[in-house]
Amino acid sequence: MPYQTGSALTSAILLLAVLILAGTAGGTDFFNLPAPLPPDQYGNIVINRISTKNGVKPVSFSHRIHRMRYTCRVCHAELEFNMKTNSTEISESSSRSGRFCGACHNGKISFKHNGNCDRCHNGDMEAGGDKFAELEKLPFPRTFYGDGINWVEAVTQGKITPLNHLKVKSTSIPFDKTLLLEAEWSIIPPVIFPHKEHTAWIDCDGCHPDPFNIKRKTTQHFSMSAILRGEFCGECHLNVAFPMNDCKRCHPGMKDDKKMPGL
Ligand code: HEC
Ligand code: HEC
Ligand code: HEC
Ligand code: HEC
Ligand code: HEC
Ligand code: HEC
Numbered sequence: 001m002p003y004q005t006g007s008a009l010t011s012a013i014l015l016l017a018v019l020i021l022a023g024t025a026g027g028t029d030f031f032n033l034p035a036p037l038p039p040d041q042y043g044n045i046v047i048n049r050i051s052t053k054n055g056v057k058p059v060s061f062s063h064r065i066h067r068m069r070y071t072c073r074v075c076h077a078e079l080e081f082n083m084k085t086n087s088t089e090i091s092e093s094s095s096r097s098g099r100f101c102g103a104c105h106n107g108k109i110s111f112k113h114n115g116n117c118d119r120c121h122n123g124d125m126e127a128g129g130d131k132f133a134e135l136e137k138l139p140f141p142r143t144f145y146g147d148g149i150n151w152v153e154a155v156t157q158g159k160i161t162p163l164n165h166l167k168v169k170s171t172s173i174p175f176d177k178t179l180l181l182e183a184e185w186s187i188i189p190p191v192i193f194p195h196k197e198h199t200a201w202i203d204c205d206g207c208h209p210d211p212f213n214i215k216r217k218t219t220q221h222f223s224m225s226a227i228l229r230g231e232f233c234g235e236c237h238l239n240v241a242f243p244m245n246d247c248k249r250c251h252p253g254m255k256d257d258k259k260m261p262g263l
Contacts, residue, residue, distance in 0.1 A: 031224055036243050040132040042147040043067075043240050046125055049086040057121045062128035063240050064135075064147050071162045072201045072240075078168050079103050083235060103166060144258040145246040152197050162201075172203040181222075189253025211235060 036042065043063030051058045066075070075081045079100060082088045088100065095102030096113055101120070104110050111119060132147075141153035154160050164170055176196035183190060198207070208214050211232050227234035228244065237244055248256035 031228060031244070033228065033244050034238065036146065036245060039146070039148040040129040041125055042243070044125055044128065045085045045239075046123060047086060047090070048123075049089075050091065051121065051123075056117070057123035059120045060122055060124050060127035061120075062131075064149070065128050065131060067151070067162060067201075067240075068160050069162055071164050073164060073170060073203050073206065074166055077170075077203055077206060078165060143242060143246065143249075146242045151241075152200075155200055170203050172199065172205075175199060175204065184223075189251045191250045192252060 037044070045061050045063070046058045047061060048058035076083055080088070081090075081100065090100045092113065094100055095105065098106065102113065105116075105120075106112055107114075135149075138159075140159060141150040141157060142148055143150045155162070176194075176199070178192060178194040178196070181191040181193055222232040224244075226232060227237070230238060233250070234244070237250075242249055246256075247254045
């Protein structure tokens with residue numbers, strides 16, 4: 001008992017010390033969270049590995065528009081796009097031979113590469129914003145953070161049924177265990193990791209063995225600072241899935257009274 005009190009006290013003093021050092025008691029400032037993009041741009045990326053070098057404007061890509069119709073698996077497993085902007089060797093010739101964007105932008109599933117240059121090569125981070133306005137009018141489950149859409153609810157309520165494959169079916173076995181990840185500091189409410197909400201979008205090999213080893217309990221390595229550098233949960237929860245500002249969604253014991261208007 002004296003030991004327990006001691007360790008809780010040490011943690012409390014530690015947290016207090018960090019908060020004072022950071023000069024604030026707000027979690028957001030404390031962790032130096034990246035300023036989130038406005039909802040109509042959250043999840044948008046501009047691809048420019050080879051575009052300007054070859055005299056065309058960079059390519060805009062909206063995750064929101066695409067994930068309404070396809071799971072992450074389709075692009076990030078089946079079509080072999082990496083989850084890191086400008087790291088995949090996309091080119092006009094690869095797309096025109098049916099790979100990458102060309103697996104769908106072929107004139108059958110969606111507009112083709114010939115003659116639609118500006119729809120992709122516009123260098124515009126805000127591209128797709130007009131469609132966002134249409135979306136906002138729909139009775140879509142909302143959140144206060146990220147792109148403002150609660151994608152878990154959107155799937156559960158059947159508002160969207162994103163395709164899980166184009167040609168190659170997933171061979172993943174179902175697994176729906178929810179894990180409780182205890183933070184090292186006893187005063188921090190634990191984190192939940194639900195498998196079901198993830199495997200709706202991502203196959204097992206999207207996370208195992210990299211970045212999460214299922215055999216070894218590696219939880220002590222996934223601190224908030226590592227996550228904010230883009231590791232572990234931060235691979236997706238900084239720019240596409242709901243962002244780190246939404247503390248309560250991962251730490252259900254934390255307080256949060258922010259709600260979307262109308263909820
Ligand atoms: C229609 C295809 C498509 C779908 C669906 C898709 N992505 Fe992506 N994603 C891309 C492309 C293309 C890139 C950029 C790749 C490159 O430039 O090398 C990307 C990049 C990313 C990045 C890196 C972002 C950054 O800022 O560097 C993350 C993270 C990501 N995707 C996560 C996801 C998640 C999570 C899902 C599912 C909810 C998803 N993606 C669904 C095509 C897709
Ligand atoms: C898995 C299929 C698929 C892949 C892969 C894909 N797209 Fe799309 N994309 C679509 C579909 C379908 C639409 C139409 C969505 C709509 O009309 O609501 C679309 C819409 C778009 C739009 C919106 C254009 C507009 O109407 O304003 C852009 C831009 C775009 N895609 C760019 C890309 C780029 C760039 C890539 C590759 C990095 C890519 N897409 C890969 C299926 C795909
Ligand atoms: C569906 C989206 C899309 C459309 C439509 C599209 N492109 Fe691209 N294009 C890309 C992507 C993605 C890349 C890779 C961008 C990068 O990494 O910088 C690319 C790369 C390029 C490059 C770089 C050099 C090379 O050989 O790959 C050129 C030049 C180019 N496109 C020209 C065009 C022209 C001209 C058109 C219209 C006739 C066009 N593109 C239509 C998505 C598109
Ligand atoms: C979005 C990422 C993600 C996906 C996708 C995912 N997992 Fe996990 N998985 C995790 C994390 C995080 C842990 C906890 C790791 C730790 O504690 O070190 C975990 C742990 C596990 C464990 C250990 C459970 C325990 O009780 O300790 C098993 C078994 C497992 N996953 C199986 C699967 C299977 C099977 C699939 C596909 C159906 C899958 N996972 C998909 C992230 C993922
Ligand atoms: C490979 C991408 C990826 C990784 C890595 C990942 N997630 Fe997720 N996570 C998602 C996506 C996609 C969703 C669906 C919701 C969304 O897109 O906003 C999701 C949903 C969740 C939900 C469900 C929220 C709800 O409303 O039910 C929780 C909780 C969560 N993630 C926590 C975590 C934690 C904790 C980690 C790290 C241990 C993690 N995630 C790692 C992509 C990822
Ligand atoms: C995407 C999920 C996710 C979100 C969102 C999230 N956290 Fe965490 N947090 C984690 C994980 C995972 C750990 C490590 C837990 C463990 O040690 O098992 C963690 C650990 C912590 C710790 C313990 C110290 C450390 O660095 O490990 C603190 C404090 C913390 N989070 C505060 C916050 C605050 C404040 C917010 C909101 C601004 C937040 N978290 C949002 C997943 C998340």
